[in-house]
Amino acid sequence: MSEEFIREVDEDLRHQQLATFWKSYGKYIIATAVAIVLFVAGSQGYKKYTESKYLEVADQYTKALENIQSGNQQQALAALKALADQDVEGYKVLSAMQRAAIHLNNGEKTLAVGILENLSKSSGVSDFYKDLASLQAATILMDEATYEETTARLEPLLERGNEMRYLARELLAMSAIQNGDTEKAKVLLRELSEDLETPEQVKFRANQLLTVIE
Structure with missing residues (x-):
């Protein structure tokens, strides 16, 4: 068995490990971020609204989720879009994310990214949520974006003090691997x-990934 063949097999196994790693852990990044939004949405909602008004908006969001689970996508999209007009910031963000998820599941990546990009530029949304939208858009596009393109999207999030900087650096490392620059990934x-x-x-995911590429 030639040395070159062994090297090729080893390389294939490493690629399979990387694919498995991203499938297992990559989506956790966004799941964690959405959980944060749910918590902040609740705490901020009560500050801005009476309990009855806040619960009304929460009920609208719950019904939209029920439509999603029932497969009534068009009704869900209409209900979620209506929430964008409500003055409860957290639910405006969640509605945008859910709409993006529906389009993404339908293979409409451009529409999904467009919604997130609009959210990231919205004047009525705090920087935390804008950064979250940018992170999610970069995640969706990672498989087809160059390292430079991903860096450009994530650059504002990488600044010291930004709450998303660690998730952004993790995603940037994955982009480096995706584009064949394992040395850059190792540094990150x-x-x-x-x-x-x-x-x-x-940190756990970073250490796990290092064991695969080193």
Whole structure:
């Protein structure tokens, strides 16, 4: 058995490991972010609204989710779009994310990214939610974007003090791997692993991924 053949097999196995890793952990990034929005939506909602008004908006969102689960996508999209006119910031964000998810599941990636990009530029949304939308858009486009394109999207999130910086750096490392630059990925992942402020889940994934590419 030739050395070249063994090298090719080893490379194929590493690619399979990377694919499995991203399938297992990649979506966790967005799931975590959405959980944060749900929490903040509730806490901020009560500050801005009476309990009855807030519960009304929450009920509208719940009904939209029920339509999604029942397969009534058009009704769900209409209900979610109506929530964009409500002055409860968290639910405006969640409605946009759900609409993007519906389009993404239907293979309408351009529409999904468009919704998120609009959210990231909205004047009525805080920077935290804008950054979250940018992170999700970059995640959707990662498979087809160059490392430079992903960097351009994530650059504002990488600044020190930004709440999304660790997730952004993790995604940037995945983009480097996706585009064949494992050395750049190693640098980014080691930085995440050695940074004392890196969240434990992000640090865990960084260490796991390092074992695959080193």
